[in-house]
Amino acid sequence: MLSLITDLTFLFFVVVTLGGAVMAVGLKNIFHNALSLALTLFGTAGIFIFLRSEFVALIQILIYAGAISIAIIFAIMLSPSLSLKPSKRSVTKILISLSVSLLVFVALSYIFIHTPWVVLPEMVGDNSVKHIGEVIIQRYAFAFELISVVLLVSILGSLVIAQKDKKTTIQDSPND
Amino acid sequence: MINDITPYLILSAALFCIGLYGLLARRSLIGILIATELILNAANINFLTFSRFMDVDKAVGQIFTLFVIALAAAEVAVGLSIVLVVYRNFNTINVEKMDHLKG
Amino acid sequence: MSHLALLNISVFSNFVAFLLITFFLKKKEQRFLAAKVAITLSGLGALVSCVLLFQRFHLDIALTASVTWLKWNTGELLIGYYLDKVSLMMLTTVCVISFMVQMYSFWYMKDDAGIRRYYGTITFFSWAMIFFVVSIDLFGSYIFWELLGLASYLLIGFWHEKPEPRRAAIKAFIMTRFGDLGLLAAVILLLVKLKTVAIPVLITAAGTLLSPQEVFWIVVLLFLGVMGKSAQFPLHSWLPDAMEGPTPVSALIHSATMVAAGVYLLVRLFPLIAFSESAMTYILCIGALTSLIAAVMALTEKDMKRILAYSTVSQLGFMVMAIGAGAWQGGFFHLLTHAFFKSMLFLLAGYFIHMAHHSNDIFSMAKVSYGTKSKLMVALLWVGSLALCGLFPLSGFLSKETIFGSLMEGHHYGVYGVALLISFLTAYYTTRMAFIVSRNGEVVDAQENSLPLYMKISVSFLGLMTLIGFWIFLPALTEFFHLHSEWHAEQWVNFFITTIGVVLAIGVSYFYFGRKQATSEKGWVSFIPGLSGLIENKFFVDHFWKWVVDKGVYRFSRMSFWTDVHIINVIVDQVGLTAIRCGKKAAALQMGQVQQYIITAVVVSLFVVIYLIFGK
Numbered sequence: 001m002l003s004l005i006t007d008l009t010f011l012f013f014v015v016v017t018l019g020g021a022v023m024a025v026g027l028k029n030i031f032h033n034a035l036s037l038a039l040t041l042f043g044t045a046g047i048f049i050f051l052r053s054e055f056v057a058l059i060q061i062l063i064y065a066g067a068i069s070i071a072i073i074f075a076i077m078l079s080p081s082l083s084l085k086p087s088k089r090s091v092t093k094i095l096i097s098l099s100v101s102l103l104v105f106v107a108l109s110y111i112f113i114h115t116p117w118v119v120l121p122e123m124v125g126d127n128s129v130k131h132i133g134e135v136i137i138q139r140y141a142f143a144f145e146l147i148s149v150v151l152l153v154s155i156l157g158s159l160v161i162a163q164k165d166k167k168t169t170i171q172d173s174p175n176d
Numbered sequence: 177m178i179n180d181i182t183p184y185l186i187l188s189a190a191l192f193c194i195g196l197y198g199l200l201a202r203r204s205l206i207g208i209l210i211a212t213e214l215i216l217n218a219a220n221i222n223f224l225t226f227s228r229f230m231d232v233d234k235a236v237g238q239i240f241t242l243f244v245i246a247l248a249a250a251e252v253a254v255g256l257s258i259v260l261v262v263y264r265n266f267n268t269i270n271v272e273k274m275d276h277l278k279g
Numbered sequence: 280m281s282h283l284a285l286l287n288i289s290v291f292s293n294f295v296a297f298l299l300i301t302f303f304l305k306k307k308e309q310r311f312l313a314a315k316v317a318i319t320l321s322g323l324g325a326l327v328s329c330v331l332l333f334q335r336f337h338l339d340i341a342l343t344a345s346v347t348w349l350k351w352n353t354g355e356l357l358i359g360y361y362l363d364k365v366s367l368m369m370l371t372t373v374c375v376i377s378f379m380v381q382m383y384s385f386w387y388m389k390d391d392a393g394i395r396r397y398y399g400t401i402t403f404f405s406w407a408m409i410f411f412v413v414s415i416d417l418f419g420s421y422i423f424w425e426l427l428g429l430a431s432y433l434l435i436g437f438w439h440e441k442p443e444p445r446r447a448a449i450k451a452f453i454m455t456r457f458g459d460l461g462l463l464a465a466v467i468l469l470l471v472k473l474k475t476v477a478i479p480v481l482i483t484a485a486g487t488l489l490s491p492q493e494v495f496w497i498v499v500l501l502f503l504g505v506m507g508k509s510a511q512f513p514l515h516s517w518l519p520d521a522m523e524g525p526t527p528v529s530a531l532i533h534s535a536t537m538v539a540a541g542v543y544l545l546v547r548l549f550p551l552i553a554f555s556e557s558a559m560t561y562i563l564c565i566g567a568l569t570s571l572i573a574a575v576m577a578l579t580e581k582d583m584k585r586i587l588a589y590s591t592v593s594q595l596g597f598m599v600m601a602i603g604a605g606a607w608q609g610g611f612f613h614l615l616t617h618a619f620f621k622s623m624l625f626l627l628a629g630y631f632i633h634m635a636h637h638s639n640d641i642f643s644m645a646k647v648s649y650g651t652k653s654k655l656m657v658a659l660l661w662v663g664s665l666a667l668c669g670l671f672p673l674s675g676f677l678s679k680e681t682i683f684g685s686l687m688e689g690h691h692y693g694v695y696g697v698a699l700l701i702s703f704l705t706a707y708y709t710t711r712m713a714f715i716v717s718r719n720g721e722v723v724d725a726q727e728n729s730l731p732l733y734m735k736i737s738v739s740f741l742g743l744m745t746l747i748g749f750w751i752f753l754p755a756l757t758e759f760f761h762l763h764s765e766w767h768a769e770q771w772v773n774f775f776i777t778t779i780g781v782v783l784a785i786g787v788s789y790f791y792f793g794r795k796q797a798t799s800e801k802g803w804v805s806f807i808p809g810l811s812g813l814i815e816n817k818f819f820v821d822h823f824w825k826w827v828v829d830k831g832v833y834r835f836s837r838m839s840f841w842t843d844v845h846i847i848n849v850i851v852d853q854v855g856l857t858a859i860r861c862g863k864k865a866a867a868l869q870m871g872q873v874q875q876y877i878i879t880a881v882v883v884s885l886f887v888v889i890y891l892i893f894g895k
Contacts, residue, residue, distance in 0.1 A: 010178045014187055021191055021214050025198030030206050037210050040191075044217045047187065048241075050178050051224040052234070056241050060220075063245050068213070068252050075256045076206065079263075089201070093874075097200035100878055101193040107885060108189035111892065117181050119229045127234035135235040136242070147246045154250035162257035196881065200874050275871025 010050055017043030031076055038069040055129045184225040192218035205259045205269040209252065216248050283344050285331045286360055289374055290413065292324035293317075294406040300399040310395040314388075317398040318381050321405060325371075325378035332371040336364065336755055343479065345415045354474030361415035361478050364759055365611065369412045369543055372615050373536050376622050377405040379737040380531040383626050386734035387527050387633075397437060401531065404430035408536050412543065417476035420544070421459075421466050424508065427537050428455050434532060435524040444523040451517040454824075458507020458514055465500035468493075482550040491555050498558035501548070502565070509541025509595045512569040516820050518592055519576075522584040522639075526632060529584060530625030534591045535618035542598045542614050549607040563603025567697050570596030574704035578711075579801045579814055582639040583628050586712050590667060590705065591621060597682070597701060604694050606685030608760040613678035616749060620666040620675060623741035627660050630738075631716055641712055646720035655735065657717050659742040664713040666745045668706035668781050671774075674749040681760060683773050699780055706784035714792040 020040030024033050041064045048057035136144055177183060191214055198211025220241045227237020263269050296317040304313040335342065345359025362370070381401060388394045407430060411423035436448030469476050473488060489497070505511065510518035521533045532538070545552065545562070552558060570593045577589035594617050601610035634653070635644040649657060662673065669679035679702065686695045749756065816822065 007177050010183075014183075017187065018190055018194070021194040024210050024214060025194055025202065025207070030204055033207060033210050037213055040214065040217065044191075044221065047184070047221055048224055051184065051221070051228045053224045053227070053238050053241070056220075056224065056238050056245075059242060059245060063249060064213075064217075068249055071252055071256065072206065072209065075259070079260065089203070094201050096878065097197050097874075100200060100881055101197040104196060104881060104885060105189055105193035107888060108192070109186055111888075112182060112185040112189060117229070119181055120232065122179070125232050125234040127238070132235045132238055135233070136239050140239055143243065147243055151246060151250050154254050158253040158257035161254070162260045200878055200881075271873055274873075 013043050013046035034073045038065050041065040052127055181229045188218045188221040203270045209255050282342055285327050289324040289328040290409050292320040293402045296320040297402040313395045314385050314398045317402045321378045321381050325374040328371045328374035356418050357416040357477050358419050359415045360413045362413055366413050372618050373408050376535045380527050382733050383737040384527040386731055387629050400433045417466055431532050434528040435521045437524050447520040447523040451521050454514050454517040455507040458504045461500040461503025465497050468497050494555040495558045498552050498555055505541035509538050510592045511565050513820050515592050519585050519588040522588050526629030530622040534625050535622040539614050545602045546607050546611045559603050566596045566599030566603050570701045574701050577708040583641050584639050601682040604691045609682035609685045612681050612760050616674040616678040619741050620663045620745040624663040626738050630656050641715045644716045645718040648719050662742050662745055664709045667709045670781055674745045677749055683777055687773055703780045703784045706781040707788050710785045710788040711792050
């Protein structure tokens, strides 16, 4: 009974994730796309819990769903011009893209199914937040510092790029 | 089902391919950005899956995922500002119109 | 001072003059200063070389000084000096004659605007020649050998505004270059076989390290270079044409020194050459043929310089013949004496040409009336001519007698006969020239005022060397050249035969040209059917080379041109065009659509993945 409920919950999250993903790329309105992305991110967070990574799931909701998707939505909403012009989609392009991604999917699934995975027994290892904190501060301290620098630089960089002062604007070259 | 590795991998593959489709088919720069997020999430699911099923030290995969999330935040910040600049210069965010480097 | 320092001074004095003239004395008003600098420095070199001669001649050990110039795992090239008796005598001769000619040139060239260029080139030439003489390494010799060719080219074409000197310069350069290829090949062969081309090694050990077959081919190639440089048949025809250059240049380069370089090289490497019997025979034949043909060519020539040029070719052939017969001492001795009297004859030719209002024709000179001022020059002309004939007691007699003696001793009776014939012809055409030139005509000479002293000194010194110079050195030379200090019956027979031949030739010459009422131009040559035509056509040697160039070189050039245009060009064009077409095709891939790039990337990586999974 319990396993059925967990299975159903898992399936639910899978459906939410994939359905959100399909809507995020399939819908025509860019605003709907962004909202669907948030939905997908929530679903992924659920999957993360099934993967015994509660802390990451929490961060996913906080940062991804809470900050990144909101940033995209804000960008769309604050600059209305971006949401305009839902131009017509060309059928050939869609067909090509669809077949390529389907091919990739088939290939990946084939690999995943046919690889003899060596799975560890359950409950081996420590996945507590305390352990994560220790490892991130000790073994991955340098990468951690580096990530902070990258974040700082990206924030400054995005400010510099997006500022309205036109001194460094790239001139549109004549169309050839 | 939830204690088996394959469903998670198939899920991540599906998410990746949907993201790939978006990457290939969308014309709006923001749509492409969103598709990229999907691909990153597929990668995250893979990281955590292998961490759960195949790694003794469970912290490593999670830390990788955290890094990916941080980088995704940076990427979105820069990406969105680039979208704004592109719109300002080209007056469109349709990638098919951005072919000034055509040979 | 050490001998090495003295040698350095005599080698580099001319080079210093060349550098000074080239880089410092550039202005037009400095041209006489440039000439004086050149004369002073080459005089210093000549003096020092004489000192060196007197200090070193009794020593049997050669002076060597060298540095390694290039070294690789199996061999090395040296640069430096090798001064034994042979090179010492040659060094002194070259230095002294160079000095005398430069001194004379100041009179001859004083009205020429290019006097600075003249002295720059001639000092450069002297330096190259001197270094060639004392070089320790055959490769170094080869380098200076080529520099000699360059200097010769520049000086033949000295009056480059006229077409004939230009053509003569190019002809001389190309013909000698053709021979030089052979020399270079010989040097390379020696380098490959022996790992070194140091002259001391070549003349002591080379023969034992090489088989006679190898020596033969090396010598044949080497001799090709000698044929070019020393104007041996069939590469001799550049030398008469080289007379287009200034007369002092002819005196220095095209009679006394540069053309002697080939003979000198043979003397230098004689121990190596002597190892191959067949190579010696080859050299002998070429020398005899050259000598004979050139002597015949000179019989009816009217241009004084060309007569002397043919006689130079003939005498060089004579030396080569002597060396080929094994009498290298005689050949070398004749080279030295010939250098003095032939350069004097050329300098005198310059004087007589000047007197005859710049005409080279001996019959124009015959029309000139020579006053008392010219007495000395006419006398010296006779001294030089009789030395060329080989008449007792002049220097030419000594060396010629040595050659005849060696030929007789070596039982080369056939060669002896040929040499006798050559000697007869030489005496005939030389005295013909002297008789005609020294005729007293009516035309007033072109001499404006008395000749400067330095010009007289330079010519007289050479005349003195011809008259008595070699007699002074005879004791030392006798020892070195293994001459007979006491004459036996054999020598007396030899002496009488040659002298009678020469006197006979002079008599014939007098009969045709010397008498008051003589009017003949060609003498007895016109009585022999066919010979006159043969001479006029220069034995068809120039025709032969023209035929070679037309049929061989030009045809090959045209073929190459056709190949170039119709095959190589097309291929090259197509390669280029293909690249351009491919580029255009490839540029189309660069369509600016990022998403299509991604599709390509994904599909390709998909194939890679499929290959990695299923390919094995």
